[in-house]
């Protein structure tokens with residue numbers, strides 16, 4: 001544990017969201033001061049309620065599209081809705097969050113000389129024509145489609161990070177995150193793991209979009225957070241971008257079948273139209289992360305799903321009480 005002299009002041013934007021709440025917990029455990037900033041668009045106070053009594057935790061309601069003046073040593077920039085339903089709800093705001101948010105947080109890092117981490121995404125690869133995806137692949141992205149507010153917003157944010165690095169010598173760490181799941185995902189955010197688990201627990205039909213043969217590779221949240229912290233602690237000349245995710249690839253249908261088996265649900269599979277620009281396959285090449293961070297995901301799908309199912313069972317019990 002760090003004492004007052006070694007304690008870092010760390011800002012987490014989007015800190016009340018799914019990933020932000022786990023990161024807040026981890027950084028507090030390491031003895032840091034955490035400033036959790038959120039506009040509560042998709043995040044909730046419930047996600048961080050258990051941290052509120054900690055004197056080293058501070059919550060601030062703020063929108064990253066507006067400038068922010070605080071004194072910090074490190075910034076994790078996570079603010080941005082991550083599920084297609086939420087980021088397509090107000091696409092202009094999504095682009096602003098990624099782009100203006102990055103400009104504001106990079107400006108803050110420049111003034112305070114803080115190290116800054118960007119939560120980028122596998123979506124920068126779009127519907128990839130190279131498989132698995134490596135960091136040097138430039139992507140196959142539709143610039144004018146329904147997912148573009150998110151994909152292009154995140155691509156522009158990466159551009160800004162690298163321009164601040166070259167122009168202003170900022171210490172940057174860019175992570176390209178692949179599908180991650182676990183406790184505290186938003187129960188109705190439409191992402192596949194939360195959708196399937198909620199549907200299975202409620203005995204509703206499991207909605208497979210398209211033929212269900214599209215693939216994703218699912219990383220459990222604890223593995224991802226470990227990689228975030230390792231990346232932030234790398235030498236100053238390490239910038240990324242670096243892929244973070246679990247390379248074990250599954251079809252969406254296999255995921256549905258596993259969720260049904262683990263919940264013992266009687267739900268049936270139903271097929272719905274595939275959303276616009278839905279990538280057909282996605283699998284990270286994590287060779288760089290392994291070499292650079294000495295990191296590999298440890299929690300495989302069955303174990304991670306069991307923990308996630310446990311969380312949503314509790315969530316439903318609390319909602320019924």
Ligand code: NAD
Pocket residue numbers: 013014015016017018019020037038039040041042043044062063064065077078079080081082083097101119120121122176177178179180181186
């Ligand atoms: P999330 O929606 O749970 O968290 C995002 C948080 O950002 C929420 O708390 C939300 O209220 C907040 N937020 C949104 N707009 C904001 C704004 N303008 N100002 C302040 N706060 C704002 O999603 P998550 O899964 O925790 O994702 C966190 C980050 O990781 C996002 O940047 C996302 O793009 C990235 N990411 C996540 C995944 C994943 O699989 N979970 C994959 C790739 C990238």
Ligand code: UDP
Pocket residue numbers: 083084179190191192193195196207208209210212214216252274275278279
């Ligand atoms: N999906 C599905 N049923 C659902 C939700 C999602 O079949 O109820 C599919 C979706 O079409 C996509 C995959 O699951 O192919 C992952 O979707 P998600 O929204 O979780 O993330 P994405 O990787 O597409 O951003």
